[in-house]
Amino acid sequence: MHPLLGEFVGTTLVVLLGNGVVANVILNKTKGHNGGLIVITVGWAMAVFVGVFTVASASGAHLNPAVTVALAVAGKFAWSDVSGYVAVQMLGGMMGAFLVWLVYRKHFEQTPCGDTKLAVFCTAPAIRNIFGNLVSEVIGTFVLVCGVLSIASPKYGLGALDALPVALLVMSIGVSLGGTTGYAINPARDLGPRLMHALLPIPGKRDSDWGYAFVPVVGSLLGGTLAALLYVFQAV
Template structure:
């Protein structure tokens, strides 16, 4: 498989399952309705696990423009290949959001709150404060990327289980730092589904909160860059 297609498929799987668990928890009438943040955090961790082990051998499983930028800053990935990876990740995020909407379309139709419908697709702050929200995204992404860069490949491969440390990392970030902004940590996880929210014919939807949309994008890229620099000098 072509590495770019691998990034597309891996990111699509990640967003399908990750946004899918959010839909299951907050949309009206689902079997997982109101099951809470712990379920969402665990679901996102498993989404990362599936995405990473599915395409790690094909593309390296960046699945996140912030990770791609960090690896390039750290000298572990060619800058010339970064635009293609990022484009594939963004398209994959859009595809995953589309599939999630198709699966949960009836529940979107039965949910009255437009804010809830938006929250299935993308993150938003619990308390809107630009400085604090940006700091939350920067620090969460810093933890994610610094830990990923610090992971040493095992001498004996465990196959799919090699993706488990990254999944546990995302779970830890979710339950510890996810209460402020929803820990986007990736434009492909936040901006790409937000675009789909704007495009799709969702019954009773609101605007896509574009005035906040730059925070998870800039925050994740800045946090990833700082992590790459810190890791390089550590």
């Protein structure tokens, strides 16, 4: 599999299964309705596991622009390949969100709340404070990328099982730090699906909250970059 195709497929799987568990828990008349935060957190961790495990041998399974940029800053990935990776990750996020809508389209019709429908696609803060929300995303992504950089090191390499520690890391971030913003920690996971929410013919939907959209993007990229700079500094 070509690396760009791998990133597209992997990111599609992550968003399909990750946003899918959100849809299963919060949309009306689903089998998993009212499953709660723990179900969502475990579902997201398993989504990352499936995505990483499936395409790791093809692309390295970044599946996240923040991870791609951080790996480039840390000298573990070529800057010339960053734009291609980020582009297909965004497209994968959009495709995953489209497939979630396709699976749950009848449940969107049965759910009257526009906020709930938007929450299937992208994150929103529990308490809206842009600075505080940005800090939450920075810290969450910092933790993620610190872990990814350690796992990517030859000293700690686990072969195909690299998917497992990454999944456990995502679950830990979700249960510990996810209560403030919903822990996007990945621009492709948030911005791609947010675009699909704006484009898809979802009955009774609200606006896509573009005033908040920069927070998970900027916060994730900043957090990942800070983690990469720390990695470089401690390696000197």
